[in-house]
Amino acid sequence: MKRAALLALIGCAHPAIVEAPVDVVIPPIVTDATIHGDTRWDPVLERPIAEACTGALYLLTRGRARVPIVWDATPETFMGISEAREPMLLRTPWWLAPVEVGGATPDRTIRVVPEHCPSLRACMCHELGHFVGLQHLPPGARGVMSARNPEEHFTAADRAECERIGLCGTEK
């Protein structure tokens, strides 16, 4: 019970380990925002993955979700960005999150725990998906926005969720 409460507090249980009810607060739909990336993300191995996810969101929404990342959230600038409530993509240390939690996006702060993600791309795209307003897919549906087993690439189910929230136009 304590674990479930922690998860609800902290966010998405990505690895398919536990069945955890997660209350995801629906953020406002973001169509144009610059995300301030945490400079702790590795510039060669990790930042390109985040950028690939924002590119995938751009394609999924046919340009309606434009969320470029600037990698300028340093220890020196962090407080200013935070106080201005500008969106941030933070690299959360594994020891700050329960082992089941791969990330959380309760508001404009996107947190990903790389050590807890079987696939960093899956966790990263999932949390960025929450940032633009996508919620979890229905149980059994496969896609990036699967609550417990997110995939690396957006699927028809993700597209349907995107249409449901009004971020993706419906097909004619």
Ligand SMILES: [Zn+2]
């Ligand atoms: Zn989630």
